[in-house]
Each structure stands twice: as structure tokens, then as C-alpha cells.
Amino acid sequence: MDRLSALMSRFSLSVRPCAVEEANFAVVGDVQPDCLIYGTSGHLHLLEPDKHSVLLSARVCWGGSQNPLLAALPPEIRQDLTNDSEMRTVVDLLLAEQAAARCGSASVLNRLGEVLLVRLMRRQIEQGQMRVGLLGGLADPRLSRAIVAMHHRPGQDWRVDLLAQEAGLSVSRFAELFRKAVGVTPLAYLRKWRLTLARQDIERGDRVQRVANRYCYGSPEALSRAVSQEYGQTPTQIRKAAAEDRAIPAL
Known part of the structure; x- marks a missing residue:
């Protein structure tokens, strides 16, 4: 990919x-x-x-x-x-x-x-004129291998050492370069990416249990807490708002 x-x-x-x-x-x-x-x-x-x-x-x-x-x-x-x-x-x-x-x-x-x-x-x-962020990481051929792996396999049980292997770097060097280019730690970026995907799935109506399993959360409750902290809404509220938006006829 x-x-x-x-x-x-x-x-x-x-x-x-x-x-x-x-x-x-x-x-x-x-x-x-x-x-x-x-x-x-x-x-x-x-x-x-x-x-x-x-x-x-x-x-x-x-x-x-x-x-x-x-x-x-x-x-x-x-x-x-x-x-x-x-x-x-x-x-x-x-x-x-x-x-x-x-x-x-x-x-x-x-x-x-x-x-x-x-x-x-x-x-x-x-x-190479990006601000610190995702494209800065993708511009580095080593970091990009780890970022693409997270994007492509978000449900894998990633650890920093496994991501460093994808990049072909030592753990310490990988963590240093990733934070400098992307602005957050590798696991913080992975968490944000998983929550972005989880929100999309919840908006489509997927069950929280299924979404939690899909993105490596230990329980539906753990995912619900993470979603609420990130977005200020529970999965139920997010699903309801998305359903209401879909019900509004296009002008």
C-alpha cells in the first residue's frame, strides 16, 4: 500500500x-x-x-x-x-x-x-514544505512505512518496537524522528487514527462491541470512554446525530 x-x-x-x-x-x-x-x-x-x-x-x-x-x-x-x-x-x-x-x-x-x-x-x-504533522511523516521514507502500516492495519496490536521494525530503525531513533516530524508519539498518532475510524464506523451504525474489537480496545466500555474524551459525545449520541443528518433531505 x-x-x-x-x-x-x-x-x-x-x-x-x-x-x-x-x-x-x-x-x-x-x-x-x-x-x-x-x-x-x-x-x-x-x-x-x-x-x-x-x-x-x-x-x-x-x-x-x-x-x-x-x-x-x-x-x-x-x-x-x-x-x-x-x-x-x-x-x-x-x-x-x-x-x-x-x-x-x-x-x-x-x-x-x-x-x-x-x-x-x-x-x-x-x-518537503509541510508543517509538522502527518505529511511531514509521510515525506520520510522510513517513517512512512510505519505510518502506512498503521493506516492499513489499524486493528493490529502495534507496539513501538514493531512500528520501529516497519521503519527499519531502532526504537529510540524511530520515536525521536516520529515525534519531530509528526508532532506526537507513534502510539498517540495510532490512538487518534483508531478513534477517527471508530467514529466513522459508529456513525454508520456499527455496534460498539464490534468496533472495539476491530480497533484493539479491550471492551466496549473502554472504547466508549475514549470516544467521549476525544469528541465530547458518547457513541450513542454520535450515532443518533449521524442518523438525523442522513434523514435531512438534500436541498
Whole structure:
């Protein structure tokens, strides 16, 4: 499993065209697209240099605060398209699909948006310009092996020594590098990841006992305490709120 796939598969992505005022994603340019802007904090800052045309504005939803990728990114990413033929091709397809408004366009926009976001994540990793956080760990080829293992097998009974083996490092060196790059200890990151997945499963209606077994909690009570401490809600409250949200008809 590569550095991004196991993680991205856990979070649904939606890309919905909208007014600029509501957007957190935009393609700007004069006649042709010059720059892609993604406001990972949820907002765009289109200043004077961006007064030239907004060719596409959209709202990207991708797991919100539960997605550790977003927490690891700067508040805004700008990608120059003028010397990036591959990214430009995807953007051109996105613009054409929006303009044509054919049947199935919503699905196509989602897929193309996902391609753009994957490429943006790759660029952030390759450039090594991330803040301390998940992408900082994924940028290190040694740490990334341990992080991917946690993402891919969250229910395994991981210990620091086993994660250090995945990384090919001594326990002390692994723990030191992990905390420096990611900002937390390996087991703290694993705990947060398990709780993120547990919340998703609870929102879908899975039984707490089954979720506890899935993510290495000793009992349903232990998971319930951890969920309540992390999110300020019991599993029952989380499940009820999610069910109510699903029951609200889309506008």
C-alpha cells in the first residue's frame, strides 16, 4: 500500500461547483487556467493579484477536521499551472466537464477533483514544505512505512518496537524522528487514527462491541470512554446525530 491510498480510502470526497463566496477551491487565469488555489482551512483569499477571471469555483469537502491530511496542510495551497502540463490537462478536463453540464457530470467532477487533490498531496510531500504533522511523516521514507502500516492495519496490536521494525530503525531513533516530524508519539498518532475510524464506523451504525474489537480496545466500555474524551459525545449520541443528518433531505 502506498503512502496516500490507505488513508484517502477512508474519507469520502465531494467537489461541488458553487459561488466564489462559498468556495474553498478555485481555478484562476485570464483566458487559460494559470493557477489552482485550495483553501484547506475552508476559505479562499482571492486578493488583488487574483482579480483576473475565476474560471471555476467549487466547494471541496473531504472529511473535515477528521481528515489528518487536512490538518497537516498549510491553510492555503497555490499551484502554478503554467509549467505543469499534466496538472493543466486535468484542470482543462474539469473546466470542460463543468461547462458541458452533461449527465453524470457530478460524478466526473468528483473523480477529477480527487485526481487534482492527490497530485497536490504528492507535491506537498515531494517539496518537503509541510508543517509538522502527518505529511511531514509521510515525506520520510522510513517513517512512512510505519505510518502506512498503521493506516492499513489499524486493528493490529502495534507496539513501538514493531512500528520501529516497519521503519527499519531502532526504537529510540524511530520515536525521536516520529515525534519531530509528526508532532506526537507513534502510539498517540495510532490512538487518534483508531478513534477517527471508530467514529466513522459508529456513525454508520456499527455496534460498539464490534468496533472495539476491530480497533484493539479491550471492551466496549473502554472504547466508549475514549470516544467521549476525544469528541465530547458518547457513541450513542454520535450515532443518533449521524442518523438525523442522513434523514435531512438534500436541498
